[in-house]
Structure formats: C-alpha cells, structure tokens
Amino acid sequence: MSTLVPAAGWVGSFLGVAASLALAWTGFRAQYKPGALRRNQLVVPVWCMVAGAALSMLALEIALLTDNFAVSYVAETHSRDTSWLFTITTAWSALGGSIVLWALVLAGYTAVVLRGVRTTDDRLGVGALGVMGIVAAFFFGLVTTVANPFRILINPPPNGPGPNPLLQENILVAFHPPMLYLGFVGFTVPFAFAMSALLIRQGGIDWLRRTRRANLVAWSFLTGATFLGAWWAYEVLGWGGYWAWDPVENAALLPWLTGTAFIHSAAVQIKRGMLQAWNFVLVLATFALTILGTFLTRSGVVSSVHSFTESGVGPAFLGLLLVVLVAGFGLFAARGERLASLSRPESLASREGAFLVNNLLLSLFAFVVLTGTVYPIVVEALTGNQVSVGRPFFDRMAVPLGFGLLLAMGVGPILPYRHAAPGVVWQRLRYPLVVASLTAAVLVAAGARSPGLVAVVFLATVIVGSTLRQLAVSMPQRSLPGFLRLVRGQRAYWGGQLAHLGVAGVVVVIAVTGAFGERSTVTLQRGEATEFAGYQVTFEATQEYSAPNREVTEPRISFRDDGTVAHVATPRVSSFRNQEQAVGTPSVWSGPTQDVYVSLADLQPDQVTLNLYRYPLMVWMWVAGAVMAAGGLWALGFGRRRSQGSDGRHAERSDEVVSRA
Structure with missing residues (x-):
C-alpha cells in the first residue's frame, strides 16, 4: 500500500503529460486541416487529462490521510498530529501539491472549453484547445520532474514536521489557495483563444x-x-x-x-x-x-x-x-x-x-x-x-x-455611448452630486479633518447615488418583481454596478480605518489595567493547555466598559510539535462598528506586552470584497445556457436600455 498510492500518482501525472501533448498536436492539426479529424480525437485527450490530474490529486490526499511517510511530499509536509482538515489542505500547502492542484484546475477548464467546440471545423476553438494542451503539458511535466510529490523514500521517517504552522491557524487555508488557482488558471482560457485568433488571423x-x-x-x-x-x-x-x-x-x-x-x-x-x-x-x-x-x-x-x-x-x-x-x-x-x-472613440465624454x-x-x-x-x-x-x-x-x-x-x-x-451632451451628464449626476456634497459636509461637521477621507466618501457616494438613480429610472415598475426582472434581464450591466458598489465600500473602509484607527503598545503586570479605545484593558491571567498537535500559552485580557466585562481577548502562542519556532496568533473582536485587535509582542509568566488596535467599520471590508466578487458572478449568470454568442448580444441590448435612461 505504501508504494501503490504514489505509483497511482505517477501514473496520473504521466497520463496527464501524454494527454496534454496529444491534445496540443491534435488541436493544431485540426486548426490547419479543418474537418480532417473527428471530434472524438479531441475528447479523448481532454478527459485523459482530467482523469490523470484527478488521479494524482486523489493519490496525494490518500497518502496524506493514511500517514504514508514513504511518499516524499508526506514526509516533508505532514505530521500524525495534524488534524484531518489541515491534513486535507496540506495537499496544496506546499510546492508539489500546489502544482498538482494547478494541473487539476487547468484540466477542468479545458474540459469546459471542449464543451463549446462542437466540431473540428471550429478553427478558433480547436486552436484554443491546442494552446491549453501546451500549457497543461508544462504543469504536468513539473509534476513528473522538479516538483514531483510522489518520490518514494527508501527509509521513510516515522513522522514528519507537519505543515507550516501559519497554515494550521485558520480555516481560510481551505478556501484561499483553491480560489486563487481558479482565478489564475481561469485566465488561461482567454489567452488560449487570443493566441488561436492570432494564429488564424x-x-x-x-x-x-x-x-x-x-x-x-x-x-x-x-x-x-x-x-x-x-x-x-x-x-x-x-x-x-x-x-x-x-x-x-x-x-x-x-x-x-x-x-x-x-x-x-x-x-x-x-x-x-x-x-x-x-x-x-x-x-x-x-x-x-x-x-x-x-x-x-x-x-x-x-x-x-x-x-x-x-x-x-x-x-x-x-x-x-x-x-x-x-x-x-x-x-x-x-x-x-x-x-x-x-x-475610434468620438469623445472622451462618452461611455x-x-x-x-x-x-x-x-x-x-x-x-x-x-x-x-x-x-x-x-x-x-x-x-x-x-x-x-x-x-x-x-x-x-x-x-x-x-x-x-x-x-x-x-x-x-451613466454616460451614453458616442457622445455625452453636458446637459445629459448634469441631469444624470445632479442628485448624486448633491447627496455626495451633503454627506461630505456632514462628515466635516462631525470632525473629519482628512481631505483624503472626505474626497473618498464624496466619490463613493457619487458611485452609490448614480447606481441608485439608474436603478430607479430603469425599473419598469417600482416593485420587487420589477426590480428582479430588471437585474436579471441586464445581468452584465447590473453585475458591473454591484462590483462598483463593492469597490466603493472597500475604499471607504480603507479611508476610515486609516483616518480614525487607533494603535497602542502597552506592557502590563498581572492584574494591572490601562485605558484603550474607551475600554479598561486588564491582564487577568495566563493559561496553558495542550491541543492534539501543539502546546498553547494564552493570556486572558479583559475589556471593561463602565465596569462591565464587554469582551475577553485571548491572543496565544502555539508551540507545534516537530516545529522549532512558536507562532503567535492575535485575538480579533469584530463588530458592525469596529474591530478591536490584540496581538502579543512579548509574554512572560507575570507580564505581557500587547499591541492594541482599533479599526472602525473593519468588518465591512470583507463584506464589500464579497459584494465585488458577487457582482462578477451575477454578470456571469446561472440560468439556462444560451446559444453561442447570445450572452454578448444580450449584454449589448441591455446596456443600451440603461444608456438611454
């Protein structure tokens, strides 16, 4: 069993190399000899790529979950003490596994592109598949050579060091790298079609x-x-x-x-x-x-x-x-x-x-x-x-x-295509400008003295106001069904506007936290208190405990408001088994109006040095980022698949309706 699993990984990676090269050869042959080949000659290598990548990833996950330290990647990155979740994520938390995941994502995108290539007479499509085959051959080639995670050790160790401690501290390691690869690898598709279009002029x-x-x-x-x-x-x-x-x-x-x-x-x-x-x-x-x-x-x-x-x-x-x-x-x-x-654009004063x-x-x-x-x-x-x-x-x-x-x-x-008359621009911007001016004035009256903050809030309010104004004038009827018909029928436009609203939210949070954030470094003896951000901050005690794969030292820091404990922060230092360096983890108290952030600068048995931060509205940064991503997905749509090219024409018609509003 110790050699069967890595052998399967080897088989998958070599299958991926062979299938990728076959796809590249077949794709370019079909591009320059349209109709000379059968579509099945494209289908087989694509699905062999998918199978090879999936087999390699499955072999890697099985090797990790079964503590197979005869596999070099497992011996270098895994430990018997690692929890099952971080054992799974270890598959892409180091070099060789990350390349396997890259190859798997690329094979998936290639299979999706194949669905749109109905015949080998499609010179643009088959050429794109050929380009993707070349790129895939590179990544599968890395898996079989310099980034090979399936090397078999003659004298395997009884245990390994485990993942990087920073990769065992937060569940986001399960989502951030795969999403990043889905983004990075996804841009291979337009690159492949662009190269194919250039090749056939x-x-x-x-x-x-x-x-x-x-x-x-x-x-x-x-x-x-x-x-x-x-x-x-x-x-x-x-x-x-x-x-x-x-x-x-x-x-x-x-x-x-x-x-x-x-x-x-x-x-x-x-x-x-x-x-x-x-x-x-x-x-x-x-x-x-x-x-x-x-x-x-x-x-x-x-x-x-x-x-x-x-x-x-x-x-x-x-x-x-x-x-x-x-x-x-x-x-x-x-x-x-x-x-x-x-x-050429007739005027810069146009969409x-x-x-x-x-x-x-x-x-x-x-x-x-x-x-x-x-x-x-x-x-x-x-x-x-x-x-x-x-x-x-x-x-x-x-x-x-x-x-x-x-x-x-x-x-x-809000600008029309071709040319925007000054009167049209003023008509569409006057209310957003008025609201933005009033918002900026209120901000200054409330004590804001940063010109950058006032300017950011002004521009963000213009973005929000112009979006709401377009929504109001474009709705066929002022009702929820009317709203849904509008945004569903014009996904390209309103998805973009949703993303713009997310951008506006992000820059406002950045400006607010920069202007009104607070920071302090304090050293406290056990039982000693200090003031920060309107709270009485007290070092209460230190506790130590053992977790399955680490030893944890955790001071208890209380935040009192008018004598009542509002929050207890527990920043910690973790010493992972088989790892030399201890890792500190901050404590973040998030709310709708502010974050209070506590990290350890130094920890002694009866004394602690803390870095204290207060960030207004910080949680809305992550909400705004999600809104941006949701805008792109809304523009994509999840409805019934239209015929080739209809998405673009639908976006054109929808955009023209909004432009006339």
Whole structure:
C-alpha cells in the first residue's frame, strides 16, 4: 500500500503529460486541416487529462490521510498530529501539491472549453484547445520532474514536521489557495483563444464572446481570493494589518488589475468595435502576469510569508514566462496590421471614452505595482545588492490612481455611448452630486479633518447615488418583481454596478480605518489595567493547555466598559510539535462598528506586552470584497445556457436600455 498510492500518482501525472501533448498536436492539426479529424480525437485527450490530474490529486490526499511517510511530499509536509482538515489542505500547502492542484484546475477548464467546440471545423476553438494542451503539458511535466510529490523514500521517517504552522491557524487555508488557482488558471482560457485568433488571423469579437464566461469566473474567483487572503493575513499574522504590498500579494494584484481592464475593454469592442488591439495586449499581459506571480511564489526569489521553498521550478517558470512573452507578443506584432480597430472613440465624454480612461488608469496602476515589485529583484540579480521598495512608494502612487479610478467608476456608467451632451451628464449626476456634497459636509461637521477621507466618501457616494438613480429610472415598475426582472434581464450591466458598489465600500473602509484607527503598545503586570479605545484593558491571567498537535500559552485580557466585562481577548502562542519556532496568533473582536485587535509582542509568566488596535467599520471590508466578487458572478449568470454568442448580444441590448435612461 505504501508504494501503490504514489505509483497511482505517477501514473496520473504521466497520463496527464501524454494527454496534454496529444491534445496540443491534435488541436493544431485540426486548426490547419479543418474537418480532417473527428471530434472524438479531441475528447479523448481532454478527459485523459482530467482523469490523470484527478488521479494524482486523489493519490496525494490518500497518502496524506493514511500517514504514508514513504511518499516524499508526506514526509516533508505532514505530521500524525495534524488534524484531518489541515491534513486535507496540506495537499496544496506546499510546492508539489500546489502544482498538482494547478494541473487539476487547468484540466477542468479545458474540459469546459471542449464543451463549446462542437466540431473540428471550429478553427478558433480547436486552436484554443491546442494552446491549453501546451500549457497543461508544462504543469504536468513539473509534476513528473522538479516538483514531483510522489518520490518514494527508501527509509521513510516515522513522522514528519507537519505543515507550516501559519497554515494550521485558520480555516481560510481551505478556501484561499483553491480560489486563487481558479482565478489564475481561469485566465488561461482567454489567452488560449487570443493566441488561436492570432494564429488564424481572425480578429473581431467571436473570441471575446466565447471567453466572456471564463473571464468573469476567473475575475470573480481572483477577487474573492484576494480578499480572503487579506482576511487570512489579518486574522493570523498578528501585525495588525491586511495588506503590506508584499511582493507575492502584489503578484496576485497585477493580473487582477489587467484582467479588470480587459473585461471593460472587451465590452467596448463587443458594443462599438473599438480597442481590438488593446484587448489582445491586455489578455496576453494578464496571462503573463499569472505566470510571473507563480514564479515569484514558488521560486524563492523573494522573501515572503507566502513563498514556498526554493527549488528547480523557478527556472522552469522563468522559461515559461519568457516563452509566453516572446511567442505571444511576437505573434501579436506579426499580425498587428490586421488588428487595428476601424473606429475610434468620438469623445472622451462618452461611455467608451470613460472605459478607455479607466483602462489606462488600471494599466498604469499595474505598471507601478510591477515596477515596485520587480525592481529589487532585478537590482539584486544584476549587482548583488539588496534594495527594497517599501509601502510609502506604493501608497504614494496608489492614492492618486485610486481617486482617478473612483471618478471614472462614478461617471462612466451613466454616460451614453458616442457622445455625452453636458446637459445629459448634469441631469444624470445632479442628485448624486448633491447627496455626495451633503454627506461630505456632514462628515466635516462631525470632525473629519482628512481631505483624503472626505474626497473618498464624496466619490463613493457619487458611485452609490448614480447606481441608485439608474436603478430607479430603469425599473419598469417600482416593485420587487420589477426590480428582479430588471437585474436579471441586464445581468452584465447590473453585475458591473454591484462590483462598483463593492469597490466603493472597500475604499471607504480603507479611508476610515486609516483616518480614525487607533494603535497602542502597552506592557502590563498581572492584574494591572490601562485605558484603550474607551475600554479598561486588564491582564487577568495566563493559561496553558495542550491541543492534539501543539502546546498553547494564552493570556486572558479583559475589556471593561463602565465596569462591565464587554469582551475577553485571548491572543496565544502555539508551540507545534516537530516545529522549532512558536507562532503567535492575535485575538480579533469584530463588530458592525469596529474591530478591536490584540496581538502579543512579548509574554512572560507575570507580564505581557500587547499591541492594541482599533479599526472602525473593519468588518465591512470583507463584506464589500464579497459584494465585488458577487457582482462578477451575477454578470456571469446561472440560468439556462444560451446559444453561442447570445450572452454578448444580450449584454449589448441591455446596456443600451440603461444608456438611454
């Protein structure tokens, strides 16, 4: 049994390699000889890919759950003391297993693409399958070589070190990595269709319509994963924040920025026939940035809490990145004369003009983040000197770009296509502007002295107000059935507006917590109290106890309001068996109006040093992130599958109805 399970993993990974190469060969043959092959010659390799990936993942999970330490991955990442939940999540919590999961997700997306390829006469579709076969062969190849988790140990240890302690402290490890992979890998689909369209010199909107669902799925999952990752960091790392412009955090943000720009730009091309070349650039850049992000995470070139151990996959991913850049943009340059859009925006004061400005700002934002992330790596590689680009740089550049994006989101959706007369713009914006001005005035009267906070609240109120105004004038009747008919019939538009409302909520929370947050570091003897955020904070006692896989030391910190205990915080230090370093975990007291966050700076038998934080409205950050992801899923829709291309036409008609309102 100890060798049967890894043998099954080997079989699955080699089957995946063979099936991927067969799909690539068959897909490109069918593209250049339409109708010469049967569709079954595509079906068999795709489902062999799925079977191979599923078999590899199943073998890995069985090896972990049965404590099979003869398998190298289990011996390096698992422990008999690890709970069943974190044993399952260990399958993607280290290098080899994460590549297996990547291959499994990619095989699933490939199977979905296959459903839309009804015949081998579909040159665009079969070419996309061929490109996905090449990408899949790379990842399956990693599983069989430098990232192989199924190596058999001749002298297996009786136990292992267990997962990284930080990966055993919160249930979000079960959701954040898989969602991140669903986002990253999903952008392979539009990349594959874009490359296929370039290969056969086919411009137009067919490839955009056929990848619309995949774009929205990938964007929604990447959005959700980014916020889950921020929440995870906030709940586990103990430094009191949720986003530190960590290089690997930035690596996830980069494809999100360009992917967001691509979704907006694709809508303009489908509706108005503009920005065709821009769409090819954006989708190629988005896929390249997913590979760059994977390289940063798994190569060890950056020091990060997210990074896996340095290994041979770094050069492999760097090679793939260079191939994607050279092949993708080289092919784009060779076909460039056929890709120029025949029409241009008539005016920046139009829906398409606002989308163009929005895309330029998103692209500039991505360039800034890319520069700040990659610059230290390049300098160290060339000179050997270590330099850092810190948070002040990113904050200084992100703030003005963020204001510009908020302005574009507030104004763009209410503008008509082609040209917006000043009177029409004023008619659609006057009430949102009045409400936003009153809100900003109330905020100043209440004591807000930060110009940035007032400006953010003003712009966010414009976004909310313009959305509600459009909703009011577009509803056929003021009733719940009328509302449901509207938002169901115009999913593309109202899904986008829902996502915009989520963005508005996120930036308001960021501004409020930055302006009104409190922080204090205190040292308390047992029984001693101090004041913080209107509470009397007392170090009551310290308790120690044993858990199945750790020893825990936990001080009890009481928060009293007018003598009544309102909350007892229990930040802790956990010493995991088979792990040398103890891990601290903060205590977070979340409510609808504020979070009180307590982390340990030092713990002695009768003395504790605490970092105390108070963040107003913090819980609404996670709610707003969920609203953003829900907007993408709503635009996707879950109803009856329409015929090919009808989603795009329906979105066009719906958008025109709203534009006239």
